[in-house]
Amino acid sequence: MNLHRLILLAAGLGVLAACAESSRSSGDLGGGDPERGAVIIVREACGACHQIPGIQAADGQVGPPLGGVGRRTIIAGMLANTPQNMAYWVRRPQAVVPGNAMPDVGLSEAQARDVAAYLETLR
Protein backbone atom coordinates (compact mmCIF):
# COMPACT_ATOMS: atom_id res chain seq x y z
CA MET A 1 0.00 0.00 0.00
CA ASN A 2 1.50 3.31 -0.96
CA LEU A 3 1.57 6.43 1.16
CA HIS A 4 -1.17 8.22 -0.84
CA ARG A 5 -3.65 5.47 -0.22
CA LEU A 6 -2.80 5.35 3.45
CA ILE A 7 -3.40 9.10 3.83
CA LEU A 8 -6.71 8.86 1.96
CA LEU A 9 -7.82 6.01 4.18
CA ALA A 10 -6.88 7.92 7.32
CA ALA A 11 -8.74 11.01 6.07
CA GLY A 12 -11.81 8.89 5.28
CA LEU A 13 -11.79 7.36 8.73
CA GLY A 14 -11.44 10.81 10.27
CA VAL A 15 -14.52 12.08 8.43
CA LEU A 16 -16.46 9.01 9.51
CA ALA A 17 -15.47 9.56 13.13
CA ALA A 18 -16.50 13.20 12.91
CA CYS A 19 -19.91 12.22 11.49
CA ALA A 20 -20.50 9.69 14.24
CA GLU A 21 -19.63 12.34 16.80
CA SER A 22 -21.91 15.01 15.35
CA SER A 23 -24.87 12.70 15.02
CA ARG A 24 -24.61 11.80 18.73
CA SER A 25 -24.52 15.39 19.93
CA SER A 26 -23.19 18.75 18.93
CA GLY A 27 -20.27 17.87 21.22
CA ASP A 28 -19.80 21.54 22.05
CA LEU A 29 -20.09 22.06 25.80
CA GLY A 30 -18.91 25.64 25.55
CA GLY A 31 -15.70 24.97 27.47
CA GLY A 32 -17.45 24.16 30.77
CA ASP A 33 -17.09 21.05 32.91
CA PRO A 34 -20.43 19.23 33.23
CA GLU A 35 -19.41 17.40 36.42
CA ARG A 36 -18.58 20.65 38.19
CA GLY A 37 -21.81 22.04 36.74
CA ALA A 38 -23.84 19.25 38.38
CA VAL A 39 -22.39 20.12 41.80
CA ILE A 40 -23.17 23.82 41.30
CA ILE A 41 -26.76 22.94 40.29
CA VAL A 42 -27.21 20.99 43.55
CA ARG A 43 -25.67 23.71 45.69
CA GLU A 44 -27.72 26.50 44.09
CA ALA A 45 -30.92 24.47 44.65
CA CYS A 46 -31.94 24.82 40.98
CA GLY A 47 -33.96 21.64 41.52
CA ALA A 48 -36.34 23.46 43.88
CA CYS A 49 -37.90 25.03 40.78
CA HIS A 50 -36.86 22.71 37.90
CA GLN A 51 -37.01 19.01 37.15
CA ILE A 52 -33.40 18.17 36.21
CA PRO A 53 -32.43 14.63 35.19
CA GLY A 54 -29.40 13.33 37.09
CA ILE A 55 -29.69 15.88 39.92
CA GLN A 56 -30.81 14.69 43.36
CA ALA A 57 -34.27 15.81 44.50
CA ALA A 58 -34.57 18.11 41.46
CA ASP A 59 -38.34 17.80 41.11
CA GLY A 60 -39.48 21.44 41.15
CA GLN A 61 -42.57 22.46 39.21
CA VAL A 62 -42.05 26.22 39.27
CA GLY A 63 -40.05 26.68 36.06
CA PRO A 64 -39.83 24.45 32.97
CA PRO A 65 -38.51 20.88 33.28
CA LEU A 66 -34.98 20.60 31.89
CA GLY A 67 -35.05 17.04 30.54
CA GLY A 68 -33.71 17.21 26.97
CA VAL A 69 -32.90 20.90 27.30
CA GLY A 70 -29.71 20.31 25.31
CA ARG A 71 -31.92 19.61 22.27
CA ARG A 72 -34.17 22.62 22.79
CA THR A 73 -34.06 25.37 20.13
CA ILE A 74 -34.88 28.51 22.08
CA ILE A 75 -34.18 29.19 25.77
CA ALA A 76 -35.81 31.85 27.96
CA GLY A 77 -38.29 32.25 25.09
CA MET A 78 -35.85 34.45 23.18
CA LEU A 79 -32.27 33.12 22.95
CA ALA A 80 -30.85 30.56 20.52
CA ASN A 81 -29.80 27.53 22.59
CA THR A 82 -26.00 27.69 22.41
CA PRO A 83 -23.74 26.88 25.38
CA GLN A 84 -22.68 30.54 25.38
CA ASN A 85 -26.24 31.85 25.51
CA MET A 86 -27.20 29.27 28.14
CA ALA A 87 -24.27 30.39 30.31
CA TYR A 88 -25.39 34.01 29.94
CA TRP A 89 -29.02 33.15 30.74
CA VAL A 90 -28.23 31.20 33.94
CA ARG A 91 -25.86 33.94 35.10
CA ARG A 92 -28.04 36.95 34.31
CA PRO A 93 -31.69 35.86 33.95
CA GLN A 94 -32.87 39.24 35.22
CA ALA A 95 -30.91 41.03 32.49
CA VAL A 96 -32.40 38.78 29.78
CA VAL A 97 -36.00 38.83 31.02
CA PRO A 98 -36.36 41.58 33.64
CA GLY A 99 -38.92 40.77 36.33
CA ASN A 100 -39.08 37.03 35.68
CA ALA A 101 -39.18 34.64 38.63
CA MET A 102 -35.67 33.21 38.12
CA PRO A 103 -33.14 35.10 40.27
CA ASP A 104 -29.58 36.13 39.46
CA VAL A 105 -27.94 33.77 41.97
CA GLY A 106 -24.48 35.30 41.59
CA LEU A 107 -22.74 32.65 39.47
CA SER A 108 -19.29 33.53 38.15
CA GLU A 109 -18.71 33.27 34.39
CA ALA A 110 -16.79 30.02 34.90
CA GLN A 111 -19.56 28.55 37.08
CA ALA A 112 -22.18 29.56 34.50
CA ARG A 113 -20.16 27.80 31.77
CA ASP A 114 -20.05 24.63 33.92
CA VAL A 115 -23.81 24.74 34.52
CA ALA A 116 -24.43 25.30 30.78
CA ALA A 117 -22.11 22.36 30.00
CA TYR A 118 -24.17 20.07 32.24
CA LEU A 119 -27.45 21.25 30.71
CA GLU A 120 -25.98 20.68 27.24
CA THR A 121 -25.48 17.01 28.13
CA LEU A 122 -29.25 16.60 28.76
CA ARG A 123 -30.41 15.25 25.41
Next chain:
Amino acid sequence: MKLRLRIRLRLLMAWAAGLATVALGALGVVCFGVFDTTASTPHPPLIAWATHVTMQNAVRRNARRMPPPPRFTPADAQRGFRLYEANCVMCHGGPGIARAAWVSGMTPAPPYLLDAARRWSPNELYWIVRQGVRMTAMPAWDQTLSVKDDWDLVAFLEQLQRLTPADYARLKAAAQPEPGAAQKPSPP
Protein backbone atom coordinates in the same frame (compact mmCIF):
# COMPACT_ATOMS: atom_id res chain seq x y z
CA MET B 1 -34.11 -34.51 59.70
CA LYS B 2 -30.55 -34.17 60.89
CA LEU B 3 -29.48 -32.82 57.52
CA ARG B 4 -32.21 -30.19 57.63
CA LEU B 5 -31.11 -29.08 61.08
CA ARG B 6 -27.54 -28.79 59.88
CA ILE B 7 -28.62 -26.64 56.91
CA ARG B 8 -30.65 -24.44 59.18
CA LEU B 9 -27.73 -23.99 61.54
CA ARG B 10 -25.48 -23.05 58.64
CA LEU B 11 -27.98 -20.49 57.38
CA LEU B 12 -28.22 -19.00 60.84
CA MET B 13 -24.43 -18.77 61.08
CA ALA B 14 -24.24 -17.10 57.68
CA TRP B 15 -26.80 -14.52 58.81
CA ALA B 16 -24.88 -13.89 62.04
CA ALA B 17 -21.62 -13.47 60.12
CA GLY B 18 -23.28 -11.03 57.73
CA LEU B 19 -24.75 -8.97 60.56
CA ALA B 20 -21.39 -8.91 62.37
CA THR B 21 -19.67 -7.67 59.20
CA VAL B 22 -22.21 -4.86 58.77
CA ALA B 23 -21.88 -3.88 62.46
CA LEU B 24 -18.06 -3.91 62.25
CA GLY B 25 -18.18 -1.84 59.07
CA ALA B 26 -20.45 0.72 60.72
CA LEU B 27 -18.19 0.84 63.77
CA GLY B 28 -15.21 1.34 61.44
CA VAL B 29 -16.94 4.30 59.77
CA VAL B 30 -17.50 5.88 63.19
CA CYS B 31 -14.06 5.14 64.69
CA PHE B 32 -11.97 6.08 61.67
CA GLY B 33 -14.19 8.92 60.43
CA VAL B 34 -14.57 7.31 57.02
CA PHE B 35 -17.44 9.55 56.04
CA ASP B 36 -17.50 12.77 54.09
CA THR B 37 -18.75 15.38 56.56
CA THR B 38 -17.89 18.36 54.35
CA ALA B 39 -20.64 20.74 53.29
CA SER B 40 -18.77 21.60 50.08
CA THR B 41 -19.72 18.32 48.39
CA PRO B 42 -23.35 17.30 47.89
CA HIS B 43 -24.65 14.11 49.55
CA PRO B 44 -24.11 10.89 47.62
CA PRO B 45 -27.40 10.03 45.85
CA LEU B 46 -28.36 7.22 48.26
CA ILE B 47 -27.87 9.35 51.38
CA ALA B 48 -29.61 12.31 49.75
CA TRP B 49 -32.60 10.14 48.92
CA ALA B 50 -32.75 8.33 52.30
CA THR B 51 -32.48 11.47 54.43
CA HIS B 52 -34.88 13.52 52.31
CA VAL B 53 -37.59 10.88 52.03
CA THR B 54 -37.29 10.07 55.76
CA MET B 55 -37.77 13.76 56.57
CA GLN B 56 -40.81 14.03 54.26
CA ASN B 57 -42.48 10.99 55.78
CA ALA B 58 -41.70 12.05 59.35
CA VAL B 59 -43.18 15.50 58.72
CA ARG B 60 -46.31 14.00 57.12
CA ARG B 61 -46.76 11.54 60.00
CA ASN B 62 -46.49 14.25 62.67
CA ALA B 63 -48.66 16.76 60.78
CA ARG B 64 -51.48 14.20 60.49
CA ARG B 65 -51.82 14.20 64.28
CA MET B 66 -52.32 17.97 64.45
CA PRO B 67 -55.74 19.61 64.65
CA PRO B 68 -56.88 21.34 61.44
CA PRO B 69 -55.04 24.60 60.68
CA PRO B 70 -56.58 27.99 61.54
CA ARG B 71 -58.33 29.97 58.81
CA PHE B 72 -55.88 32.53 57.42
CA THR B 73 -56.79 36.18 56.84
CA PRO B 74 -55.02 38.57 54.45
CA ALA B 75 -53.66 40.35 57.55
CA ASP B 76 -52.07 37.07 58.73
CA ALA B 77 -50.34 36.66 55.38
CA GLN B 78 -49.12 40.25 55.51
CA ARG B 79 -47.64 39.71 58.99
CA GLY B 80 -46.16 36.48 57.65
CA PHE B 81 -44.51 38.39 54.83
CA ARG B 82 -42.75 40.68 57.32
CA LEU B 83 -41.57 37.67 59.30
CA TYR B 84 -40.42 35.97 56.09
CA GLU B 85 -38.42 39.06 55.11
CA ALA B 86 -36.86 39.22 58.58
CA ASN B 87 -36.08 35.53 59.10
CA CYS B 88 -36.41 33.38 55.97
CA VAL B 89 -35.62 35.17 52.71
CA MET B 90 -31.83 35.04 53.17
CA CYS B 91 -31.85 31.24 53.02
CA HIS B 92 -34.93 30.54 50.89
CA GLY B 93 -35.06 33.46 48.44
CA GLY B 94 -38.25 34.60 46.75
CA PRO B 95 -39.70 35.18 43.27
CA GLY B 96 -36.79 36.68 41.32
CA ILE B 97 -34.87 37.01 44.60
CA ALA B 98 -31.71 34.98 45.21
CA ARG B 99 -30.70 33.54 48.56
CA ALA B 100 -27.71 35.13 50.34
CA ALA B 101 -24.46 34.13 48.61
CA TRP B 102 -23.13 32.12 51.57
CA VAL B 103 -26.20 29.87 51.52
CA SER B 104 -24.76 28.02 48.50
CA GLY B 105 -22.27 26.62 51.01
CA MET B 106 -24.93 24.68 52.92
CA THR B 107 -25.55 20.95 52.52
CA PRO B 108 -28.34 20.06 52.04
CA ALA B 109 -29.14 23.20 50.03
CA PRO B 110 -32.05 25.26 51.44
CA PRO B 111 -34.74 25.22 48.75
CA TYR B 112 -36.60 28.12 47.20
CA LEU B 113 -40.18 27.98 48.48
CA LEU B 114 -42.21 29.24 45.53
CA ASP B 115 -44.05 25.92 45.35
CA ALA B 116 -43.78 24.96 49.04
CA ALA B 117 -47.57 25.21 49.45
CA ARG B 118 -48.01 22.72 46.60
CA ARG B 119 -45.57 20.29 48.16
CA TRP B 120 -46.80 20.55 51.74
CA SER B 121 -50.10 21.03 53.57
CA PRO B 122 -50.44 23.99 55.99
CA ASN B 123 -49.98 21.64 58.96
CA GLU B 124 -46.83 20.19 57.42
CA LEU B 125 -45.39 23.64 56.75
CA TYR B 126 -46.17 24.67 60.32
CA TRP B 127 -44.49 21.55 61.66
CA ILE B 128 -41.32 22.22 59.63
CA VAL B 129 -41.15 25.89 60.66
CA ARG B 130 -41.97 25.21 64.31
CA GLN B 131 -39.77 22.14 64.86
CA GLY B 132 -37.01 22.69 62.29
CA VAL B 133 -35.26 19.90 60.39
CA ARG B 134 -32.48 17.97 62.05
CA MET B 135 -29.19 17.51 60.13
CA THR B 136 -30.02 20.46 57.91
CA ALA B 137 -29.50 24.17 58.54
CA MET B 138 -33.25 24.65 59.19
CA PRO B 139 -33.70 25.84 62.78
CA ALA B 140 -36.72 25.19 64.96
CA TRP B 141 -38.48 28.52 65.37
CA ASP B 142 -40.28 27.42 68.54
CA GLN B 143 -37.88 29.45 70.72
CA THR B 144 -37.77 32.72 68.78
CA LEU B 145 -41.21 33.01 67.18
CA SER B 146 -44.66 32.60 68.68
CA VAL B 147 -47.23 30.02 67.60
CA LYS B 148 -49.15 32.84 65.90
CA ASP B 149 -45.97 34.01 64.11
CA ASP B 150 -45.36 30.54 62.71
CA TRP B 151 -48.96 30.21 61.47
CA ASP B 152 -48.66 33.66 59.87
CA LEU B 153 -45.56 32.43 58.05
CA VAL B 154 -47.61 29.50 56.74
CA ALA B 155 -50.34 31.95 55.70
CA PHE B 156 -47.72 33.83 53.70
CA LEU B 157 -46.29 30.66 52.13
CA GLU B 158 -49.82 29.84 50.93
CA GLN B 159 -49.77 33.19 49.07
CA LEU B 160 -46.17 32.93 47.84
CA GLN B 161 -47.05 30.49 45.06
CA ARG B 162 -49.20 33.20 43.45
CA LEU B 163 -46.76 36.11 43.86
CA THR B 164 -44.89 37.49 40.86
CA PRO B 165 -41.58 39.30 41.45
CA ALA B 166 -43.49 42.57 40.98
CA ASP B 167 -46.12 41.56 43.59
CA TYR B 168 -43.34 40.72 46.02
CA ALA B 169 -41.69 44.11 45.48
CA ARG B 170 -45.06 45.84 46.07
CA LEU B 171 -45.53 43.93 49.33
CA LYS B 172 -42.07 44.97 50.38
CA ALA B 173 -42.77 48.62 49.64
CA ALA B 174 -46.10 48.45 51.49
CA ALA B 175 -44.70 46.73 54.59
CA GLN B 176 -44.01 49.60 56.92
CA PRO B 177 -42.28 48.53 60.10
CA GLU B 178 -44.80 47.59 62.76
CA PRO B 179 -45.02 50.37 65.36
CA GLY B 180 -42.88 49.36 68.30
CA ALA B 181 -42.08 45.67 68.10
CA ALA B 182 -41.27 45.05 64.44
CA GLN B 183 -38.06 43.13 64.97
CA LYS B 184 -38.90 41.78 68.43
CA PRO B 185 -40.77 38.51 68.11
CA SER B 186 -43.54 37.99 70.59
CA PRO B 187 -42.83 35.33 73.25
CA PRO B 188 -43.93 31.81 72.41
